[in-house]
Amino acid sequence: MALLLDELRSADGAAEAGAQAWRLAEAMYPLCRSLTGAGVRATLDLIETQGGLPLQRTEVPSGTPVHDWEVPLEWNVRDAWIADAAGRRVVDFRAHNLHLMSYSVPVRRQMTLEELQPHLHSLPDRPDDIPYRTSYYREHWAFCLRHRDRERLGPGPYEVVVDSTLAPGHLTLAEFVVPGQSDDEILVHTHVCHPSLANDNLAGIAVAVELARALGRSRPRHTWRFIFAPGTIGSLTWLALRPQVLPRVRAGLVLGLLGDGAPLQYKRSRRGDTLTDRAAAHVLAGIEGARLLDFEPYGYDERQYGSPGFDLPVGRLTRSVNGGYPEYHCSADDMTLLRPQALAGALQALARLAQVLDGNRRLLNLSPFGEPRLGRRGLYRSTGGHAPGAFEHALLWVLSQSDGAHDLLAIAERARLPFEAIEAAAEALQQAGLLRDLAPDEPAPAFTIPGSQTPKGTPT
Amino acid sequence: MALLLDELRSADGAAEAGAQAWRLAEAMYPLCRSLTGAGVRATLDLIETQGGLPLQRTEVPSGTPVHDWEVPLEWNVRDAWIADAAGRRVVDFRAHNLHLMSYSVPVRRQMTLEELQPHLHSLPDRPDDIPYRTSYYREHWAFCLRHRDRERLGPGPYEVVVDSTLAPGHLTLAEFVVPGQSDDEILVHTHVCHPSLANDNLAGIAVAVELARALGRSRPRHTWRFIFAPGTIGSLTWLALRPQVLPRVRAGLVLGLLGDGAPLQYKRSRRGDTLTDRAAAHVLAGIEGARLLDFEPYGYDERQYGSPGFDLPVGRLTRSVNGGYPEYHCSADDMTLLRPQALAGALQALARLAQVLDGNRRLLNLSPFGEPRLGRRGLYRSTGGHAPGAFEHALLWVLSQSDGAHDLLAIAERARLPFEAIEAAAEALQQAGLLRDLAPDEPAPAFTIPGSQTPKGTPT
């Protein structure tokens, strides 16, 4: 059996992919991303050019209704600063794009420090870091700065300039689809709206790109769809844009925050027992320190996929969680936080997870009355008297449980064997004609004991 | 949101109610209660006069069939004693009403100690206490006395007098009903048949009276019905008397033994997962030392409510359990055992429990496709980038889970938030038009993804 992403399963292959992901993140880091605008488009360009992943982009006009929301105006920034009387920029968007609150409306004004204070954000607890703030849905402007710098500001007056535009335009999202043998889909989503923040979420973007490229070279059973979109409004827009895809979604993952030193953490989908949840539990059980988290309705875009009207089987894979590391949402979340080997480890886990999500299925035992004779089919040792080996165990488990009520993952869990071993046994049995695939919604036929075949025994 | 019994939730309010309950118990203590008779009626009188609770009484004639039973003859006692040759009363009903076995038939006889012995009950292990004994269903008479006194009895002869009547009459039970917005009912039952025993069950009666009076001043969603009746035959009679109420019972509590120093103990209803059980688990989880007990078919009147033909969602709240404290069913269970602060603590817990039982309901998210925009409805902070607060968490949880499959209590449990926080969030969302109530038996409509609303995105 050829495994789907064999290259990413090995330490060497994963290390190479991790290094490549790190370099892509580094290239994307300086861009000023937001919900909309040029920064998002430039990021998608880099994914295509440096990342080697061809994207299908969609531009959705401002004002388009998407369920309870609508696509916002497009925001772009040329420049922004606060300058003192000497014309020296004391806060400068060009130095760090976090200095300007995202979606700040244009302003050009002389102000005293006192007038300016309500428009300043800083972190007294982290005086050397610039906080990340947004005001997407209320027209407003503000600057973010290091608390240490803020305390040094004199009474002014200051020249305050936000040279931005907030105007009808588009929201940009992108997809990469790997067609599978089946139309049923597996989603991978990552948010592309954060400016110069490395772990949140250049890490998620870069890992998704590597995974997508590797899957693009393989022949999966399911159709895999990668979605790159701004947070919240991006997933909402995608959900509104692709209603025909939703009933075919079998599993899905939101990726983010995969580059720091924390162990992997999987957050369950809303239902808590979907294929994605079960597969993640199976794979993470084998990874040192990895943890499973219950669903909760805040976090990243799993909130939208898991809203009650959609209720899709979409979980989330991160290392640290949102709000769960000291550098979260401030300028300390930079490229020094991102470790190539953390990205590599995430890719290795995702390769195993992809195998389970893609390969899991139900099979039907075609010879269910007693064990079939495996020996004469070349699947069992001929000399009896000693214990069967691991492959024989896997064969027996697959035969025992393939009644339509158990998929391969359930069999692997009950047998306490790796999914890959169970899947390999299933393929051997299928080749021997002892199993057939059951379609996802196909009811399992009841086994009827063939009474008419009763042999004529001779009572004595 | 106005809480139902706000006054009882505060330490001060509960303390005042606890003190009042203690004084009512003290007034009821001397009366000789039994299954029937004047003592029960006098107790109900005190509930109305001193307790300030107007009661609806029902007198059911002796001989009335109630399911497998029938209402017994009415028993009343004028006097009873054992006097020695000198005419000195060595056992005297007027000194303590426990001296006479409940339902003792009349007798007037000269007897030696030897003849008298089969008619005497005492407790060798507790020589200073008078035991409590009854013979409701076999015509018999007996005296109960301190073992120390029994040992001092000479050979006699004695004059033995039970000046009682056991004759056709009535069984008396009383109800207090607080009409709610809905006809669905919540029951509170307590037994009123025990003579001078303080914790069992003047404590339960007095707490029920305080709770009932407080509820009477409020506007509950459900109709609350308080039942004061003798043990076993009283609940059986009520069950036979009110068949039309039974299908509308949503929850219920038997109250008893709430005045001693033991922590609160809730005994589950027969099914073990009813609303009452879930609410009690939620509330008691926050009370130091409180415990949950499994249902068992002995104890107080929860036995009858939980018999298989009725199978009502009625649990039981006590401190000590029946048989579970040294003073149980003997004269040591007197007013010194009853602590005002224990009664107050029970009332505080019951106020929270009443809030959950009364307020729990299912709501339906009317904007289930993605999160609705809370900001524009004034329910969410406008500046993004930092973590949401507790109220916002509660809003998101209620929206996420209001699909008809989860009631507010289930949401509170999953969110690990107090019921009151979830209910407040639900009311805010309902006022914003984002939720509507689901009737108790209303099936939740399936959410249909609106494919026709697909926005026109422009692929590029």
Added chain:
Amino acid sequence: MALLLDELRSADGAAEAGAQAWRLAEAMYPLCRSLTGAGVRATLDLIETQGGLPLQRTEVPSGTPVHDWEVPLEWNVRDAWIADAAGRRVVDFRAHNLHLMSYSVPVRRQMTLEELQPHLHSLPDRPDDIPYRTSYYREHWAFCLRHRDRERLGPGPYEVVVDSTLAPGHLTLAEFVVPGQSDDEILVHTHVCHPSLANDNLAGIAVAVELARALGRSRPRHTWRFIFAPGTIGSLTWLALRPQVLPRVRAGLVLGLLGDGAPLQYKRSRRGDTLTDRAAAHVLAGIEGARLLDFEPYGYDERQYGSPGFDLPVGRLTRSVNGGYPEYHCSADDMTLLRPQALAGALQALARLAQVLDGNRRLLNLSPFGEPRLGRRGLYRSTGGHAPGAFEHALLWVLSQSDGAHDLLAIAERARLPFEAIEAAAEALQQAGLLRDLAPDEPAPAFTIPGSQTPKGTPT
């Protein structure tokens, strides 16, 4: 209530039966059993003569198809040896029947040691023991010998003789049926194909014989069927032979390996929650050191009963498990390993297990509205005020739970009382007319609260 196998429940009775089982095993030990042939028939003869158990035998011709298999050729051995140049037998079937691999085809040849080596099996780790090997389904021959002896063999040449026949004949299986009040059946299966191996499985055979004989003297509720058959092909043949029995099987046990010093181990049936599984959990909970094992699709004939097409409620009772003791499948598994008290302990446990399997049933409370009056039916003490005793507890539990959804075993588990106590209470209540039996598949009628019987109470 008369218990089914009272004689086997006492220590003395079990010890006597254990000693008898040991003597039967000793008599069967020398015989050369295999899948088919004279050894199996001689074993069945001993069960009838020495064991005192009349059997119903069935001879099934070679070639008969049984599901995916067919009945093999019959194998018989007259003699087999390896002799050195001096004519001295260096390996001799007559010395120990394990020396010849089971189902070895005839051979008569001069061979060097080098030519012979591929036909020799020994255990380097256990140099003093002869291994047990079979080649049922590939035509082959081999000798098994002590590794110490193998190392002493010179270069040869050797005369190698297997004087066996492998020819059309029959597979022999035997049944013993105890008719019950009901046609529903409980199966007990044990394999009879192993040659001179004591624990595997003369222990299982001998215990089954004792249990069967004791049951034959009793009047069980269910029909009990004991099956003595060769491993795998024997159970497959029986399953093909008796399709009409299969839908009536309510429970079943495979017995084996019951004679060594290990504690009892019960392996669950495939479904894991069948009556057999629940009964074994109940009984083994009271036996020091006893363990429950999950189902897995290898082991003994429970594999076939539990194959997905049959999925019968058949578990397995052993002490050591297959492969789980050092003497397993080699000549060290001899009569010195078999302890009479181990066989006795197994019989004692089986007597309790049989009581549960046979006696478990659902009953319907005919007086479900409140507790019925037990006192007037002589089932309850007349003087109230103190705690009920164990029998009264059992009565109340049975009444509380006899709604059709709980069988006696479920009631015993919930009440934390022994099954026998619950069954005795049920019989007392049934005699009092308070319960009736529910047939296995009879739906429980819903209890309808009799509203028309409402007594006329007088509101005052």
